[in-house]
Amino acid sequence: MEKQIVNTEDIEPPPSSDAQLKLWSEESLSDLLKSVTEKPPKPKVIQIRKTPPLPRFKIGPRTSVFRQRFFPSVSSTDWNDWQWQLRNRIKTLEALNTFVRLSEDEQKAMTYLAKQLPLSITPYYASLLDRDNPLQPLRRAVVPTTAEHFFSAGEAEDPLGEEHDSPVPGLVHRYPDRVLLLVTGFCSTYCRYCTRSRMVGDEHRTHFTREHLDKGIEYIKSNPAVRDVLISGGDPLTMPDEDLEWILSRLSRIEHVEFVRIGTKAPVVLPQRITPNLTRMLKRYHPVWMSIHFTHPDELTPEVSQACERLADAGIPLGSQTVLLAGINDQLETMKRLMHGLLKIRVKPYYLYQCDPIQGSGHFRTPVEKGLEIIKGLRGYTTGYAVPNYVIDAPGGGGKIPLMPQYMAGREKNDLLLTNYQGRPYRYPDPAGQLGCAD
Numbered sequence: 001m002e003k004q005i006v007n008t009e010d011i012e013p014p015p016s017s018d019a020q021l022k023l024w025s026e027e028s029l030s031d032l033l034k035s036v037t038e039k040p041p042k043p044k045v046i047q048i049r050k051t052p053p054l055p056r057f058k059i060g061p062r063t064s065v066f067r068q069r070f071f072p073s074v075s076s077t078d079w080n081d082w083q084w085q086l087r088n089r090i091k092t093l094e095a096l097n098t099f100v101r102l103s104e105d106e107q108k109a110m111t112y113l114a115k116q117l118p119l120s121i122t123p124y125y126a127s128l129l130d131r132d133n134p135l136q137p138l139r140r141a142v143v144p145t146t147a148e149h150f151f152s153a154g155e156a157e158d159p160l161g162e163e164h165d166s167p168v169p170g171l172v173h174r175y176p177d178r179v180l181l182l183v184t185g186f187c188s189t190y191c192r193y194c195t196r197s198r199m200v201g202d203e204h205r206t207h208f209t210r211e212h213l214d215k216g217i218e219y220i221k222s223n224p225a226v227r228d229v230l231i232s233g234g235d236p237l238t239m240p241d242e243d244l245e246w247i248l249s250r251l252s253r254i255e256h257v258e259f260v261r262i263g264t265k266a267p268v269v270l271p272q273r274i275t276p277n278l279t280r281m282l283k284r285y286h287p288v289w290m291s292i293h294f295t296h297p298d299e300l301t302p303e304v305s306q307a308c309e310r311l312a313d314a315g316i317p318l319g320s321q322t323v324l325l326a327g328i329n330d331q332l333e334t335m336k337r338l339m340h341g342l343l344k345i346r347v348k349p350y351y352l353y354q355c356d357p358i359q360g361s362g363h364f365r366t367p368v369e370k371g372l373e374i375i376k377g378l379r380g381y382t383t384g385y386a387v388p389n390y391v392i393d394a395p396g397g398g399g400k401i402p403l404m405p406q407y408m409a410g411r412e413k414n415d416l417l418l419t420n421y422q423g424r425p426y427r428y429p430d431p432a433g434q435l436g437c438a439d
């Protein structure tokens, strides 16, 4: 629909006082009098197009059916309001039992050995859970089982030794040029294999105070070697825009901080969070990068696709982080579907993590050979963009160590012996220590 507006910029303003009138000549006065008795010239009219309304947030077919069944009185506006999703997240076994038929083991898990396990699932993510199958990958990722109560050798509460590398609370400085700034202990949906379960599972430890964050920001300010800040938690995108902007604006004023990264799972478990206001705000603090935690191809819904599209359109480079999990995503075909799906929504597969040995994670951890087998099945068989870096975050704080299938078979005189992705042997002329040397 077209709307007409009057462009008033070409109309002279009338003289404002008698004094001004006296300065005018007789001639100009008569012109003025003529102009007020004559019909005024028609103002210029500019045709402009009405701004199209913001697109409504899509609701996928599966989620739509779920909403009609369990939340029939909730409007799509409320459903798509991320604050509504947060307020109505599922936190108890009784509530969860409404949406899925809990197995005996799942029922026992919450109170087994009199130990309370944390639970939190957004209604949106609950809509993706299989009602009847406790082995469905997404359900296993967020619904507790009794296996979590059993600890294996080598497991620890803080396996990566983050507390040890924290010069101030909430800041981890492990690598020379970058730091991890933990800004909240809250997540909208709690993953059963969470590396930071020591702080994220605690319902009473939510967003950190500004005094607390100040200490971290002051530390960054006083360390000129820090050029990259990863903002994580918990999930930073569960914070209100204003709080997040407060952090970003403080960091943007530190000259030696070249860019920031945000680690989040919100686009996957709370895609409604990616509002036009949020992306507009993030754009003001470029370069901003984002690492998004994905687990399984079933998470690639129309909602998630739209959230990633908004972020990518705001110029934010998106990378994925995936934890390799037994019975959830440890099949080559599953991982390939996930990586291909990510590229379609403009997310570059970035890291595939060997599951950290947190307490009670034995049922999730796979042998390292499984991860190598998956990488081997991807490399060469699909585009290189779809192949993530497979890493182990070394227990005790050693940092990320890349793991690669073996493609170098050895050396024969001046030749390097190689094996390609199909297992065929090749030679590369590489006279050791001679190529490229001036002497």
Ligand code: SF4
Residues within 6 Å of the ligand: 186, 187, 189, 190, 191, 193, 194, 195, 196, 197, 200, 233, 234, 235, 264, 265, 293
């Ligand atoms: S999104 Fe990350 S921090 Fe939050 S519960 Fe899952 S693994 Fe933990």
